[in-house]
Amino acid sequence: MTWMVTGGAGYIGAHVVRAMVADGQSVVVYDDLSTGDATRVPEGVSLVVGDVLDRQKLDTVIREHGVTGVIHIAAKKQVPESVARPLHYYRQNVTGLRTLLEAAAEAGVRRFVFSSSAAVYGMPDVDLVTEDTPCVPLSPYGETKLVGEWMVRAAGQAHGIGNVSLRYFNVAGAGAPELGDTGVFNLIPMVFERLEKGERPRIFGDDYPTPDGTCVRDFIHVQDIASAHLAAARRLVEEDGAATPVSLVLNIGRSEGISVREMVERVCKATGHEQLRPEVLGRRPGDPARVVAAADRIRAELGWSARYGAEEMIESAWAGWRARHP
Numbered sequence: 001m002t003w004m005v006t007g008g009a010g011y012i013g014a015h016v017v018r019a020m021v022a023d024g025q026s027v028v029v030y031d032d033l034s035t036g037d038a039t040r041v042p043e044g045v046s047l048v049v050g051d052v053l054d055r056q057k058l059d060t061v062i063r064e065h066g067v068t069g070v071i072h073i074a075a076k077k078q079v080p081e082s083v084a085r086p087l088h089y090y091r092q093n094v095t096g097l098r099t100l101l102e103a104a105a106e107a108g109v110r111r112f113v114f115s116s117s118a119a120v121y122g123m124p125d126v127d128l129v130t131e132d133t134p135c136v137p138l139s140p141y142g143e144t145k146l147v148g149e150w151m152v153r154a155a156g157q158a159h160g161i162g163n164v165s166l167r168y169f170n171v172a173g174a175g176a177p178e179l180g181d182t183g184v185f186n187l188i189p190m191v192f193e194r195l196e197k198g199e200r201p202r203i204f205g206d207d208y209p210t211p212d213g214t215c216v217r218d219f220i221h222v223q224d225i226a227s228a229h230l231a232a233a234r235r236l237v238e239e240d241g242a243a244t245p246v247s248l249v250l251n252i253g254r255s256e257g258i259s260v261r262e263m264v265e266r267v268c269k270a271t272g273h274e275q276l277r278p279e280v281l282g283r284r285p286g287d288p289a290r291v292v293a294a295a296d297r298i299r300a301e302l303g304w305s306a307r308y309g310a311e312e313m314i315e316s317a318w319a320g321w322r323a324r325h326p
Contacts, residue, residue, distance in 0.1 A: 180320020
């Protein structure tokens with residue numbers, strides 16, 4: 001039994017691969033290395049460099065490695081870029097997923113875990129976002145993730161593929177310094193980048209209807225993200241041979257909201273930059289006031305719950321940043 005992890009050399013994918021390997025799972029990584037790093041792939045794990053749009057290569061990898069399950073993490077994921085290049089995002093995220101599902105179905109793969117996103121919800125006006133909260137994505141990126149969920153579910157029904165779609169909230173932290181987030185698109189590394197330059201961290205909007213006026217988010221440690229994927233993979237193995245394949249859509253979150261201002265201040269304190277007060281700019285288009293996950297369903301379905309808190313996210317992310325910026 002072998003799992004193919006697409007995007008397994010990326011920030012999140014590398015953590016998933018390590019969690020799978022630590023659990024004794026056989027893994028092959030499939031990554032185009034456009035944002036991934038080959039050094040993140042553990043020793044003894046095969047890395048195949050390829051695009052999810054390359055059907056021939058997918059067929060070869062699935063056949064040669066005896067792939068029986070897929071964890072699909074590879075995707076374009078920057079919201080502003082998706083607005084500027086929507087067709088590129090639909091090609092990579094939707095057509096790429098379709099190509100992968102076709103290859104998996106034809107090869108008889110019967111287990112599929114899909115990395116989705118809380119971006120599918122858009123601007124929910126609720127205290128806790130459940131999996132039944134209406135999905136009204138505000139960006140092409142969010143749209144591609146929602147369409148992806150539909151495709152995974154439909155392919156599962158048609159071809160007998162057990163499937164779990166996992167909706168991430170705000171990912172942070174690192175399982176090891178060498179696995180830290182190399183991008184500067186998420187809040188914590190964005191703050192690190194400003195601090196490194198001796199500049200004030202930025203907050204976009206402080207006039208939201210929240211306790212301190214800044215957006216409230218559900219931050220989740222990347223190691224918790226990885227353990228949720230492992231739990232989903234285990235569930236699909238347990239359900240193998242069921243008359244009706246399992247099909248689940250689950251939030252990955254802590255059900256705890258932290259405001260952007262509070263998180264920025266925590267980062268400044270942890271890095272010894274308390275003197276730098278955040279610079280407040282105007283709101284960014286499409287930023288909802290509050291997005292916090294309800295995590296009851298994933299606990300009931302997979303027996304999973306988050307283990308790490310905000311301080312562990314910040315400390316581990318800072319260790320990773322310092323390793324890359326000595």
